[in-house]
Every structure is written in structure tokens, then in C-alpha cells.
Amino acid sequence: MSVSVARVWAGEGIGTAYLVSAVIGSGIMAERLADGNAAVALLANSIATGGALIALILAFGAVSGAHFNPVVSLAEAIAGRTRWPVVWHYLLAQMTGGLCAVIATHAMFEEPLLQISGHARTGPAQWWGEVIATFGLVWVVQVCATKRAEATAYAVAAYITAAYWFTSSTSFANPAVTVARSLTDTFTGIRPADVPGFIAAQVVGALLAVAVLRLLGARRTPPD
Numbered sequence: 002m003s004v005s006v007a008r009v010w011a012g013e014g015i016g017t018a019y020l021v022s023a024v025i026g027s028g029i030m031a032e033r034l035a036d037g038n039a040a041v042a043l044l045a046n047s048i049a050t051g052g053a054l055i056a057l058i059l060a061f062g063a064v065s066g067a068h069f070n071p072v073v074s075l076a077e078a079i080a081g082r083t084r085w086p087v088v089w090h091y092l093l094a095q096m097t098g099g100l101c102a103v104i105a106t107h108a109m110f111e112e113p114l115l116q117i118s119g120h121a122r123t124g125p126a127q128w129w130g131e132v133i134a135t136f137g138l139v140w141v142v143q144v145c146a147t148k149r150a151e152a153t154a155y156a157v158a159a160y161i162t163a164a165y166w167f168t169s170s171t172s173f174a175n176p177a178v179t180v181a182r183s184l185t186d187t188f189t190g191i192r193p194a195d196v197p198g199f200i201a202a203q204v205v206g207a208l209l210a211v212a213v214l215r216l217l218g219a220r221r222t223p224p225d
Contacts, residue, residue: 013068018098018101021103023052023054027046031044032187032188043166046188046189047166054154069095072175072176072204072207074088075088079211103185112187116184123198128170129202131173133206134168135175135202138206140214145157179203
């Protein structure tokens with residue numbers, strides 16, 4: 002699909018901003034209302050994120066493809082559905098949108114606008130969780146894009162909601178969201194020192210999904 006740079010920045014910047022706001026904002030609200038019950042807080046956080054994903058993918062799919070995720074954009078470029086010259090615009094728009102969302106969300110909840118997370122998330126088990134989470138996400142996106150595009154919003158939302166619970170890392174599966182979450186010292190935060198390990202695992206998971214799909218002969222759709 003051929004997408005203009007302006008549409009990429011509009012769709013991916015705004016869409017990623019709303020996704021990050023949904024993740025961080027629902028985490029703050031959930032933590033405040035759950036009275037210390039982490040399971041209830043995570044449940045609320047996962048449901049809110051899944052609901053937001055459905056709405057955002059449906060709303061922005063026709064604008065930019067609704068990737069909201071650097072590894073999804075890279076996987077789509079490898080598969081031939083996104084033109085390589087605009088991939089860097091996808092990545093920059095997603096990162097910019099995510100960082101702006103952190104400040105906007107903190108302002109909504111009267112939190113300090115600039116924060117550094119102290120929430121430790123590291124170690125082989127959590128890295129492996131990110132490989133598993135990202136592999137599954139990219140698989141769902143790639144297969145739906147070629148077979149059932151109209152179902153992508155619901156499939157991605159259902160997968161991420163579930164992956165919050167079945168992965169050890171609570172399924173970040175998104176470098177832009179991971180970086181943004183390092184700048185909030187709230188329920189969904191991650192220490193900046195732990196970000197590289199998570200992003201490396203996400204890239205590995207995405208590349209594995211693309212490689213396996215190619216081995217299985219998944220159909221590629223060339224760009225317009």
C-alpha cells in the first residue's frame with residue numbers, strides 16, 4: 002500500500018499517542034482504584050488496552066495502516082506491504098507520538114510531567130516472554146493482513162489482551178511503547194536500563210515470525 006509521508010505522520014503519530022495514553026492512563030487509573038490488588042489493576046489495564054486497539058486500528062487503518070509499532074512496520078516492509086522509503090517516517094512518528102503521550106497522560110492525572118521509571122523488568126524469563134509476545138503479534142498482523150484484513154483490529158486486540166496475562170513480561174511487544182513506558186514511574190513503567198533487553202527481544206520475535214511465515218509460503222502483497 003502506498004501511503005504519503007503526511008498520512009504516516011498523522012496516522013502513526015496520533016494513533017500511537019492514543020495507544021500509549023491508553024496503556025499508561027488506564028494503568029494509573031487502575032492502580033488508584035484497585036486498592037493494592039495488582040491482579041485487578043492488570044485486568045483493567047489489559048481490557049482498556051484491548052478496547053483502545055480495536056477503536057484505533059479501525060479509525061486509523063485507512064490513514065496509515067495503523068501499525069503503531071516499529072517492529073510491525075519493519076515486518077510489513079519486509080513482507081512488501083509498506084514501501085521502504087517511508088519506513089523511517091513510520092518509526093519516527095511512532096516514537097514521537099509515544100513520547101508526547103507520556104506528558105499528556107501525566108498531565109491528565111496530575112502526575113509529574115517528566116518521570117523516570119524505577120520498575121524493574123529484566124532477566125531471561127521476561128526477555129523470552131517478549132520474544133513470544135512479539136512473535137505472536139507479528140504473526141497475527143501478517144496473516145490477517147493477507148487473509149482477513151477486516152478482522153485485524155479484533156484479532157490484534159484479542160491477542161494483546163490475552164498476552165498481558167500469558168506472557169511473563171505482560172507483553173509490551175512494541176519498541177515505541179517500551180521507550181514511552183520508561184518515562185512513567187507508574188503502574189506500567191519499565192526502568193530505562195531494562196529497555197534495550199526488551200527491544201532486542203521484540204526485534205528477535207518479529208524477525209522469527211517473518212522468517213517462519215516465509216518458510217510456510219505466506220503470500221506477499223506488493224506495494225502499489
